[in-house]
Amino acid sequence: MNALLAYAIVFAQISLGIAMICAAYRILRGPRAQDRVLGLDTLYVNAMLMLLVFGIKSGSTLYFEMALVIALLGFVGTVALAKFLLRGEVIE
């Protein structure tokens, strides 16, 4: 049964990696700026989940704190970028 957990961890890491590639593609090729901000939002959530999975794999509780810091700073960054999109057009 623990082999099942090992395979599940490998599957979760692979699928979260593919999800991060999708978000990175949307950042690089997004037609407009709001698509890139949305891709960045998705990318940090996926990275946070990847850190949680890595914490389960290594059995260490340190990764939880990294995931919490990523969640906090990602929220602040996305809201700041959205406010910049809103205000930059006003100045123009």
Place this chain on the structure above:
Amino acid sequence: MSSASEISALAAFFTAAFLLLGSALTLIGSLGLLRLHSFYERVHAPTLGTTLGVGCIAMSSIVYFSTLAGQVALREVLIVLFVTITTPITLMVLVRAALFRDQTEGQDASRANIESAPRPPE
């Protein structure tokens, strides 16, 4: 995999099940972000990962570390609460910014952006 051999079979089964469910839902949400056509449709897709994906993977982590430590460890509830509270705020500000940008470029640019997207067959 140094410490995964220490937990029981039932806890390992639940950890693996929540892990598979959460990562599959997050992958589906990110594929929707990749494949949907207009911005207003793409906003919906990653919320699958930020609600059920975060919830399932945090549940898996709670089960694993509670079994490993022999006592209830509810730290991951913090992440679930924080992401659940902040995702609607983030997306509301972002969609408001996108709508403002579309409206300043043309009067009906936002409506044209929605209606020009190819529809799936009904």
